[in-house]
Amino acid sequence: MSIRGLKKKQPKTFKVKIITVDAEMEFSCEMKWKGKDLFDLVCRALGLRETWFFGLQYTIKGMCTWLKMDKKVLDQEIPKEDPISFHFLAKFYPEKVEEELLQEITQHLFFLQVKKQILDEEIYCSPEATVLLASYAVQAKYGDYDPNFHEPGFLAHDELLPKRVLRQYQLTAEMWEEKITAWYAEHRGIARDEAEMNYLKIAQDLEMYGVNYFPIAQNKNHTDLLLGVDAKGIHIYSINNRFSPNKSFEWSAIRNISYSEKELTIKPLDKKAEVFKFFSSQLKVNKLILQLCIGNHDLFMRRRKVDSIEIQQMKAQAREEKARKKMENQRLAREKQLREEAERAKEELERRLFQLEDEARQANEALLRSQEAAELLAEKAQIAEEEAKLLAQNAAEAEQERQRLEITALKTKEEKRLMEQKMREAELIAVKLVKESDRRAKEAEHLKQDLHEAREAERKAKQKLLDITRLNCPHMAKYPQYAPTDTRDANFDKGSIKLDLKDIDLKRLSFEIERERLDYLEKSRKFEDRLKELKSEIHALKLEEKQSGLYS
Secondary structure (H helix, E strand, C coil): CCHHHHHHHCCCEEEEEEECCCCEEEEEEECCCEHHHHHHHHHHHHCCCCHHHEEEEEEECCEEEECCCCCECCCCCCCCCCCEEEEEEECCCCCCHHHHCCCHHHHHHHHHHHHHHHHCCCCCCCHHHHHHHHHHHHHHHHCCCCCCCCCCCCCCCCCCCCHHHHHHCCCCHHHHHHHHHHHHHHHCCCCHHHHHHHHHHHHCCCCCCCCEEEEEECCCCCCCEEEEECCCEEEEEECCCCCCCCEEEEHHHEEEEEEECCEEEEEECCCCCCCEEEECCCHHHHHHHHHHHHHHHHHHHHHCCCCCHHHHHHHHHHHHHHHHHHHHHHHHHHHHHHHHHHHHHHHHHHHHHHHHHHHHHHHHHHHHHHHHHHHHHHHHHHHHHHHHHHHHHHHHHHHHHHHHHHHHHHHHHHHHHHHHHHHHHHHHHHHHHHHHHHHHHHHHHHHHHHHHHHHHHHHHHHHHHHHHHHHHHHHHHHCHHHCCHHHHHHHHHHHHHHHHHHHHHHHHHHHHHHHHHHHHHHHHHHHHHHHHHHHHHHHHHHHHHHHHHHHC
16 A cells, blocks of 8 residues: 555544643544543543543633533534634532542642632632632642742742732732741641642632532523532522522432523422522523533432442542552651751751861961960060069169259258358348448548548647747747757657657558458458359259259
């Protein structure tokens, strides 16, 4: 057979793109494939065995629709695009996630879908619960909290809280991160699957969890109610309240559900009870509601029956897997604990080694410093010794100077005392000289007066002698023969002797007076010279005394 013949016999295919919550996949499908063929291919690619919870969803004319398993893919009303996009999502929700979700992949897909619904505000959650759920989501993504690794700001790029909660409280991103981290730190030791399961266990208790809402009306003109379909039954809500249903029909209490065009009828199991009828906006909505009701009812009845062999095997495998994972987690936890202890011991040893190295370095530095200090102290001791010798020498010199100054001071005091005594003596001498001068002046005055009187007496004597001579001379002229010559001569000689004696006394007196005057002048000059010397000595002593006082 030729290669061209093989190409002609190969089946025609079309491309589809499968979008899960966290990934995208592309497949080539045969033209004759039914919805179940494509669905099984996706489940095999994901390794999913709990297929009854999921479906392939697409959007046509603004309405979300599920791909039918028993019809060909291309025969259904799907978007005309290449590749054709389908969303692989959970179509039905379990009543108790911990008991019904057996596979880890099933649990992970539910976790991602419910988390997205909470963040997109399709499921209402209180702010306190959103913070707790966010902490479990962080534990599932990042593992155990490590303050050394998870530094502030590590959640900056993660979407963890609904925008409604962020708008409701005026808190910064750092404050929200602090609140989430406080819970996150308490989840230490929880594995990823356990954290996701804890997330779902909290989420399944929320009022809007697993509910598909459809607008309905009790008559053809008004759409004033909401019909909700979930794992437990059918619920009727007011248009403004999706939390508390006005009326509920559990699957165990419903006998039949049917629709005719836009009208849908719910018949209770109790035949006496009132039949509930309502109208939807389109026939497709009624088909979708009926499809969801049938699937949830089948799962509801299936839960209450004995598990099939496949389910029992899956549960046994799940238990074994959980036990194995638990043991593995315990082993990992022990290994992690031992590793952490070893790391702590290593860090402690490194810290101790660093501390010892630091202490050794400090000891070496201290030794060098002590050696330098010892050398410096030796130099200082030598300098101090030299300074001590110098100070001792200075002290000795100072002591000698002090003694010299004391002696000088004593000499100065003695000289001062002597000078004062000499001054007093000079004053006394001066007083005496003044008195002697006065006395001598008086004596000179008396001598001058005596001299004057003597001269006056001499003059009178001379005058009287002259008078006598005149009187005697005429007689001698008349009677010269009678004038005895010897007598005249004798009287004249006597008068001459008397005059000579008086002249000698006067001359002697004058000479004594002159001598006394010269002595007085000489003594006065010497006294003045002595006074000048005393004044000079006193002035010199005063200057020396001032200098001695400043030096002291």
